[in-house]
Amino acid sequence: MAEILKVDGLVKRYKELIALDHFSMSVNEGEIFGLLGPNGSGKSTCINCVLSLLEYDKGTITIFGKEMSPKAYDIxxxxxxxxxxxxxxxALTVYENIDFFCGLYIKDKATRAKYVQEAIDFVALNDFVKFKPKKLSGGLKRRLNIACGIAHKPKLIFFDEPTVAVDPQSRNKILEGIEQLRAQGATIVYTSHYMEEVEQLCDRVLIIDKGTTIAEGTIDQLKSMIKKSEIITIETAGLDENTIAAIKDLPSVYSADYDGHVLKVEAGSGKHNVIDIVNILQDKGYKMKKIFSEQPTLNDVFLELTGKSLRDE
Known part of the structure; x- marks a missing residue:
């Protein structure tokens, strides 16, 4: 696939702070690319540099095969x-807002009117075109925000936390819209702290922390990078310390927690993790009610790679 966006060796310093440390990434045509990172990781700085909203100290940014710059209006x-x-x-209505932002790029009135209406149809705001933003719900405002950003039919679209503080119905509509934009030929760069959205949408994901790439790949590739490959949950009563210790001693097990009712085991790769644990419990005479086995989520990957400590905004 053609490379739409290429960031190579980007360095951005704020006095003694290095926000981006020789950071690189590439986004291919037609994909939804997830850019993830904790607060303060450098992802917002990266996006602002890519959009030429920030000057940077070193590196190159190429979009559509051309070098990006503040005056690269064609890009x-x-x-x-x-x-x-x-x-x-x-102060503007829904229609006027979309028309204004579309008009920044589309000067022909007939074409702009067509694009504005298509954007309104796309985000399902036909019943609200005469409303001003203060009369819209949070979900409707988010959809208006999207319409303003995509009305001129861009080929590369940056979505930064587009579903923050919206209801499930609006979130579902937004995510469906992003999939539809890709189906129409757009390339998407998507940032979010909602890991389930990223798992649902993104073809590839890059995790940035402290200004550098710490992991990149498909969701499955990222999951294979962490030691946790299976989470086993068993409902059983009265486990003694010796039994829990025996489970912890299994070669593939690296943690086992018991709250008096539910045993939770985190295990690495192993063909018979569940069977090995169940055999120990059966040999000890314990009865089991429910047994669950699940694969790690992207959230597990993110926390293991970036840590669980709170980050400043």
Missing amino acids: KSKIGIVPQEVAVYE
Whole structure:
């Protein structure tokens, strides 16, 4: 696939702080690319540099095969941005907002009118075109935010936390819309702290922390990078310390926690993890009610690679 976006060796310093430390990434045409990182990891700095909203100290940024710069208006006209904070004009109606942002790139009135209507149809805001933003719910504002960012039909779209603080129905509509945009030929760069969304949407994911790449690949490839490959949960009563110790001694087990009712075991790769644990419990005479085995989630991967400590905003 053609490479739409290439960031190579990007360095950005804020005095003594290195926000991006020779950071590189590439995004291919037609994919949904997840850019993840804890607060303060450098992902927002990266996006702002890519969009030429920030100057950087070193490195190159290429979009659509051309070097990006603040005056590269031909490139910028093909880029859409849906920011985390709703960025619309309160004094304008829904229609006027979309028309204004589309008009930044599309000057022909007939074409713009067509694009604006298609954007309204896309986010299902036909019943609200005369409303001003203050009269819209949070979910409707998010959909207006998306319409303003995509009305000019960009080829590369950045979505930054587009589903923050919206109800499940609006979230589902937004995620379906992103899939539809990709089906229509757009390439998506997606950031979110909702890992289940990233698992659902993204073809590849890059995790950035402290300004550098710490992991990159498909969801399955990322999951294979961590030691936890199976989580086993068993409901059983009265386990003694010797039994729990015997489970912990199994070669593939690296943690076993028991709360008096549920045993939770985290295990590495092994063909018979569940069977080995069940055999120990049966040999000891314990009765089991429910047994669950599940694979690690992207959230497990993220926490293991970036740590569980709280991060400053």
